[in-house]
Amino acid sequence: MINALEARDTILSTVQPVNTVTLSLERSLGYILAEEILAGENIPPFDNSAMDGFAVSAQEVQHVPQILPIAGEIAAGSPVNARLGQGEAMRIMTGAKIPAGCDAVVQQEWTELPDEQHVSIMKSVNSGHNIRLAGADIRKDERALNKHQRLRPQEIGVLASLGKRFVEVYRQVSVAILSTGNEIVDINVPLPEGKIRNSNAYTLSALVKDTGCEPLMLGIAADDPSDLKEKIVKGFSADALITTGGVSVGKYDLVMEMLKELGVEIKFWKVNIKPGMPMMFGVHGNKAVFGLPGNPVSSMVTFLQFVKPALQRMMGSDEAKATVKLPAQIEHEITKSDGKRHFMRGILEHRNGSLVVRSAGSQVSNILSSLSKANCLIILPEEITRVNEGDVVEVELL
Amino acid sequence: MISVKVKLFAALRDLVGNDEKIMLLPNECQPATLIEVLIVEYPGMKEWKPHLRIAVNWEYVPLDHVLHDKDEIALIPPVSGG
Numbered sequence: 001m002i003n004a005l006e007a008r009d010t011i012l013s014t015v016q017p018v019n020t021v022t023l024s025l026e027r028s029l030g031y032i033l034a035e036e037i038l039a040g041e042n043i044p045p046f047d048n049s050a051m052d053g054f055a056v057s058a059q060e061v062q063h064v065p066q067i068l069p070i071a072g073e074i075a076a077g078s079p080v081n082a083r084l085g086q087g088e089a090m091r092i093m094t095g096a097k098i099p100a101g102c103d104a105v106v107q108q109e110w111t112e113l114p115d116e117q118h119v120s121i122m123k124s125v126n127s128g129h130n131i132r133l134a135g136a137d138i139r140k141d142e143r144a145l146n147k148h149q150r151l152r153p154q155e156i157g158v159l160a161s162l163g164k165r166f167v168e169v170y171r172q173v174s175v176a177i178l179s180t181g182n183e184i185v186d187i188n189v190p191l192p193e194g195k196i197r198n199s200n201a202y203t204l205s206a207l208v209k210d211t212g213c214e215p216l217m218l219g220i221a222a223d224d225p226s227d228l229k230e231k232i233v234k235g236f237s238a239d240a241l242i243t244t245g246g247v248s249v250g251k252y253d254l255v256m257e258m259l260k261e262l263g264v265e266i267k268f269w270k271v272n273i274k275p276g277m278p279m280m281f282g283v284h285g286n287k288a289v290f291g292l293p294g295n296p297v298s299s300m301v302t303f304l305q306f307v308k309p310a311l312q313r314m315m316g317s318d319e320a321k322a323t324v325k326l327p328a329q330i331e332h333e334i335t336k337s338d339g340k341r342h343f344m345r346g347i348l349e350h351r352n353g354s355l356v357v358r359s360a361g362s363q364v365s366n367i368l369s370s371l372s373k374a375n376c377l378i379i380l381p382e383e384i385t386r387v388n389e390g391d392v393v394e395v396e397l398l
Numbered sequence: 399m400i401s402v403k404v405k406l407f408a409a410l411r412d413l414v415g416n417d418e419k420i421m422l423l424p425n426e427c428q429p430a431t432l433i434e435v436l437i438v439e440y441p442g443m444k445e446w447k448p449h450l451r452i453a454v455n456w457e458y459v460p461l462d463h464v465l466h467d468k469d470e471i472a473l474i475p476p477v478s479g480g
Contacts, residue, residue, distance in 0.1 A: 021411065021417045023415060027412050031415070171416050171417060171418075172415060174419070176420075214419075216421075218399075219399070234401040234422065234467075237401045237403065237420045237468075
C-alpha cells in the first residue's frame with residue numbers, strides 16, 4: 001500500500017493540463033493563464049502627480065515660504081506636454097503628466113494663494129516628492145503575470161492596464177460524478193426504508209465547483225453491471241471521472257472490475273491513510289479516473305488530498321504545489337498506532353496570540369456533521385504514534 | 399441519458415467560457431431542449447436563440463432533430479459582415 005505523498009506524486013506526474021482557449025478579458029475571471037504576459041508598455045505610462053497641488057523644481061523651494069508665479073494648470077488626462085520655466089509653479093491634478101523642468105509636486109495643503117496669479121509654498125520638499133515614476137508599477141518588457149497563474153480580480157486589473165482585450169487560458173475541466181450502490185437514492189424522492197440519500201455526489205459536485213471545474217452528475221448506478229457500465233462510459237466523455245462507492249469491499253470490487261474491463265489502467269488502489277484508505281486512481285486514455293470510498297468523510301478527505309491537486313494540475317494551475325499548512329498547538333493528546341497518515345477533523349482557533357487546535361468530535365468516517373463543525377484537517381504523519389497536549393501539529397484549512 | 403459534446407464558436411464560446419462542453423441530456427432530446435438547458439446556466443444565451451444554426455456531426459439540422467448519444471453538436475451564431 002502506498003503512502004499519501006507517493007500517491008499524490010503519482011497523480012501529479014500522470015495528469016496533464018487540458019488545452020487552451022482564448023477568452024475576452026471580462027470572461028476570464030477564475031481561469032488559469034496559459035500565456036506569460038510581458039508588459040508592452042510602462043505602467044504608469046508617464047511620470048505623474050500623486051496629489052493635487054503645484055509642480056515645482058525642488059531646489060527652488062528650499063527656503064519657505066516661497067512665492068512663485070502660477071504658469072498654468074495641468075489636468076489629469078490632458079495630453080499637454082507642458083514645460084515649467086525657472087522660478088515658476090504649475091497647478092497640477094492627481095494623475096496628470098509631470099511637466100518638463102519639474103521634479104516635485106507640493107500638495108495643495110502645504111500651499112497658500114496670496115492672489116490668483118501666485119502660490120506661496122509653505123513647506124520645502126525633496127526632488128521626487130509626490131511623483132509617480134513611469135514604469136514604477138510595471139516596467140515595459142517586464143513579466144507582468146506568469147503562466148499557470150489564476151486570474152483573480154487584481155490580475156484582471158493588471159491585464160486591463162496593459163490593454164489586453166483577450167487572454168489565452170486553460171479551458172474549463174469537466175468532471176463526471178457517479179454514485180454507486182443499491183442503498184442510495186437521490187434527494188428528490190421520499191426516502192424508502194433501508195435506503196440512504198445520495199449526499200456524496202452533491203458534496204463532490206460542490207467540491208468540483210469550488211475547485212473551479214464543471215461537475216457533470218451521472219446519477220446513481222445500481223449494483224447492476226449493465227447500468228454501471230453505461231454510466232461509466234458516459235463519464236469517460238468528461239476530463240475526469242469520480243466514482244463514489246459503497247462501503248463493502250465486495251461492492252467496491254464491482255466498480256473496480258468494471259473500470260478494468262472498460263480499459264482503465266489502475267495506477268494504485270488503497271492508500272496508507274485514515275480516513276479514505278480504499279481509494280483508487282487510474283487513467284483511461286488521457287482521462288483521470290478516481291474511485292473514492294463511499295463514506296462521506298472519506299470521500300471528502302480523499303477529494304481534497306488527491307482529486308483537487310489533480311484537477312488543479314489539469315486546469316493548468318500551479319496551486320497544487322502550494323497547499324497552505326499552518327502550525328498549531330494541539331489542546332489534547334492523541335495516540336495512534338496504525339502507521340497511517342491521519343486526517344482528523346479539527347477546530348482551529350486563534351487564542352492569546354497563537355493558533356490552537358482541537359478535535360471536532362467523532363472521527364468515525366461516516367459522521368459528516370463533524371466535517372461541518374470542523375474548519376481544518378489535523379495532519380498526523382505515518383510515523384507519529386503520539387502527540388501530547390501543547391505539541392505543534394500541521395493543519396490544513398477547510 | 400445521452401452524453402453529447404457541444405462545440406461553441408465566436409460569441410458563444412466567450413459566453414460559456416469554453417470552446418466545448420460535455421452535456422448529459424435525457425434520451426430523445428432535441429436541440430431546442432439543449433438550448434433551453436444552456437439558457438438556464440447562461441442566461442445570455444437567450445438573445446442568441448432565434449439566430450442560432452445547429453449542426454449535428456457536421457450537418458445542419460432543424461430544431462426538432464433527435465439527438466443521440468455521442469453526437470457532436472455545433473451551435474453557430476450568425477456571421478456578421480456586409
